[in-house]
Amino acid sequence: MEKSTVIESDRRESKTGNMLDVESIRKDFPALNQDVYGKPLVYLDNAATAQKPQVVINAITEFYSTINSNVHRGIHYLSQQATEAYESARVTSQKFINASESSEIIFVKGTTEAINLVASTFGIENIGKGDEILVSNMEHHSNIVPWQLLCEKTGAKLKVIPINDSGELEMDELKSLLTDKTKLVSIIHVSNSLGTINPMKEIVTLAHEKNIPVLVDGAQAVQHITVDVQDMDCDFYTFSGHKVYGPTGVGVLYAKKMHLEKMPPYQGGGEMISTVSFEKTEYNTIPHKFEAGTPNIAGVIGLAKALNYVNKLGLSAISAYESQLLTYASAEVEKIPELRIIGRADRKASVLSFVLENIHPHDVGTVLDREGIAVRSGHHCTQPVMDRYQIPATSRASFAFYNTEEEIDRLVKSIKRVVKLFG
């Protein structure tokens, strides 16, 4: 595959034989280089949003300083340049997840909007009274609520695949929940609160045996592992730019062409039409049919820069380094007797959720914060996961390729402080 040759040749190898030259990578991210409360920042909240490399920040400034203009509208020079940059970002996004055509890439605000788009177009058309939508116990609220809203409107039912104590899907239950009534399966690829990497290819195969389409929420996947939507064969795939080192307010919905062509428009307005008269409006071709109004042009261009940045490091090198970080961090925190890791799946991305005996995650978060360590304490928009483990919340450290073992040492030291303080 062409993609992998790019990855191999451009990968930045460190002199010491590490997979990535983290020291030099860190210099690309200006926000990492700051003190909070007088201490060097340790940013371990990457699952909430990732920091941005300078090239992404520059791309946005440069757009507004040079070719700023609207896309697909003007015949003037700037508009042509902007349109070209915007459409080339679509190709970059297409290649990033190996979609077969760039028209299968719809730019949206983020994962949340992508799922809502599918629910209110594909969902409304194909899911009716008595039908079932299958999600899992580990979904983010954004892959629960849009379906509940759809169920309210249509009389369909939401079914839930349970998870085991390690935080893995119960595959046998999944199989028995796939019935004639099931009209859509919508599953998180990588869990944001447990780190679990779900076996999407296997799930898609099972669902397709019964002709059930599958949506995959990839918000926590594309930054950690190589995603190939053709190989996975999913019908829909979604991700957010800001979690993959790009700007906020931009994301991608991938959908198979056969679905996009049948789906009704999402929003009405400019750009999504080909002709409008008061008698009849003809819709534009895909993907434009689903991109009503002026899009987030600078954001889309910034996203392409971010994806190129990730490609340069190479997702295989990123995965390997991050899994090394996760292994190290898990082993270190395990030495703390009061600590319990939530989410122990065999296949995990670099997300480490934990609770401390008799110490509330909110208190953990406050103490770590004052040590300059940013983690997230809360339910991570996955309240059903918290209910499953009967905990109110967890503290979550999520690692990116720019994090280091030294930072993990500081995390562990501070957790020990918390235990001592509250113990």
Add this chain to the structure above:
Amino acid sequence: MMNQLDDLYQEVIFDHNKSPRNFGPLENADHEAKGFNPLCGDKINVYIEMDGEIIKDIHFDGSGCAISKASASIMTTLLLGKNKTEARELFEKFRTLITVEHDYDEATLGKLVVFAGVREFPTRVKCATLAWHTMQSAINNDGETVTTEKNE
């Protein structure tokens, strides 16, 4: 910086966190409310037995961080025997203490002064006030679950 942490987590707060007073349901409760902080998952129930205008007995239970638990615990000890108006006034004073005021009146606030450090931690103000909002709702018999996302 660790000084601010020490100010936040005073000994009294650790004490009430570990052994909360008036913890658990109240058999003769005639007023009850639930409080919820959706941001961190704190859940609290406040149970009150009223004698006319007077709080005859008050309990709480639920799960929460050290700040919210200690705040609830200390609140129950202070409100015993107080009337509705006094309870509301104390809540107002408490809220001022942890959000704006720098010179506070120790005499009226009593034990609550241990929460003065919360002011330096804006993200924790909701933890400290959750029990109080819930108490207010129980007295008013609103019957609605209090959530911090509506009240602050």
